Amino acid sequence: MRTTRQLRTARVTVTTETRGRCLPTVLPTVTENLEGEPPMTPLVQLKSATKRFPNGRGGLHTAIRDVDLDVGAGQFVAVVGPTGCGKSTTLSLISGLQPASAGTVTVGGEPVRGIPEGVGYMFQSDAMLPWRSVLANVAAGPQWRGVAKDEARRRARDWIARVGLEGFENYYMHQLSGGMRKRVALAQTLVNEPRILLMDEPFSALDVQTRALMQQELLRLWAGSGAAVVFVTHDLEEAIVLADRVVVMTASPARVKASYQVHLERPRDVEELRTTTAFIDIYREIWKSLSSEVDLARKGQIRVA
Ligand SMILES: Nc1ncnc2c1ncn2[C@@H]1O[C@H](COP(=O)(O)OP(=O)(O)O)[C@@H](O)[C@H]1O
Numbered sequence: 001m002r003t004t005r006q007l008r009t010a011r012v013t014v015t016t017e018t019r020g021r022c023l024p025t026v027l028p029t030v031t032e033n034l035e036g037e038p039p040m041t042p043l044v045q046l047k048s049a050t051k052r053f054p055n056g057r058g059g060l061h062t063a064i065r066d067v068d069l070d071v072g073a074g075q076f077v078a079v080v081g082p083t084g085c086g087k088s089t090t091l092s093l094i095s096g097l098q099p100a101s102a103g104t105v106t107v108g109g110e111p112v113r114g115i116p117e118g119v120g121y122m123f124q125s126d127a128m129l130p131w132r133s134v135l136a137n138v139a140a141g142p143q144w145r146g147v148a149k150d151e152a153r154r155r156a157r158d159w160i161a162r163v164g165l166e167g168f169e170n171y172y173m174h175q176l177s178g179g180m181r182k183r184v185a186l187a188q189t190l191v192n193e194p195r196i197l198l199m200d201e202p203f204s205a206l207d208v209q210t211r212a213l214m215q216q217e218l219l220r221l222w223a224g225s226g227a228a229v230v231f232v233t234h235d236l237e238e239a240i241v242l243a244d245r246v247v248v249m250t251a252s253p254a255r256v257k258a259s260y261q262v263h264l265e266r267p268r269d270v271e272e273l274r275t276t277t278a279f280i281d282i283y284r285e286i287w288k289s290l291s292s293e294v295d296l297a298r299k300g301q302i303r304v305a
């Protein structure tokens with residue numbers, strides 16, 4: 001098993017998988033075993049995870065097949081792949097919302113059965129109840145977990161301030177902009193102090209400027225949290241500016257095609273970073289792998305259409 005502690009990696013591929021075969025890729029500055037380091041169990045681990053759904057015609061549709069993925073504590077991993085390849089399905093297995101059809105999924109070394117403790121989930125759509133204030137929405141999570149109302153509201157106020165919404169505690173969803181709603185969603189998730197944060201294209205409905213702002217905010221909030229993040233996106237730029245590692249998935253059914261370490265210094269300025277040579281080099285490298293999957297997915301759509 002490879003772990004981040006066993007390998008010292010440069011900013012390129014650790015392993016590359018072609019369809020059906022895993023080829024260990026030793027690139028010029030890639031790997032160096034750190035002997036004597038005990039192997040660590042990753043916080044999140046998928047081993048040959050496969051998910052099949054009924055296809056509505058009496059058969060089964062394979063959404064993901066033999067997915068292997070390790071995420072260490074505190075690590076920020078972005079998962080990219082063409083639309084419809086199985087990214088959300090992968091997250092649903094980690095969150096326990098869906099059981100795997102084959103293979104294993106563990107969180108903290110334990111097989112996932114139901115929603116594991118300490119997992120936070122953030123989707124593209126808001127999870128705010130429109131008839132409740134910002135404060136009541138953010139306090140709802142801790143209250144549901146058994147925290148007394150006053151304490152839940154104290155924690156909620158603290159997080160509302162941390163996401164930059166002090167003074168908006170009594171507002172309702174329809175009174176907030178798209179960016180502000182995302183801030184509420186972040187507070188709603190982070191108030192529960194998750195050790196694993198699962199994010200499914202959370203910013204993809206935002207305009208470009210608001211999206212960059214929210215990416216920056218996410219990095220700021222994550223930096224102090226110690227949480228591991230699995231961030232799904234179809235936007236490679238977003239994946240690189242945010243993550244320690246970018247995992248490329250194949251066209252449907254998704255498998256892990258390749259995994260790239262992103263050695264860009266932190267703290268990061270997401271807008272400035274995009275213009276740097278280091279960023280552009282990494283982008284080109286990963287895009288080589290991703291673009292063929294995007295092409296395959298598009299051809300598949302044309303065949304179906
Ligand atoms: N609950 C479900 N029932 C049936 N098919 C599903 C279900 N969820 C996802 N799928 C199918 O699995 C495939 C992967 O979907 P998804 O994981 O949502 O892709 P992505 O998030 O990469 O766009 C798609 O073909 C989708 O239609």
Ligand SMILES: [Mg+2]
Pocket residue numbers: 084087088089200
């Ligand atoms: Mg999806």
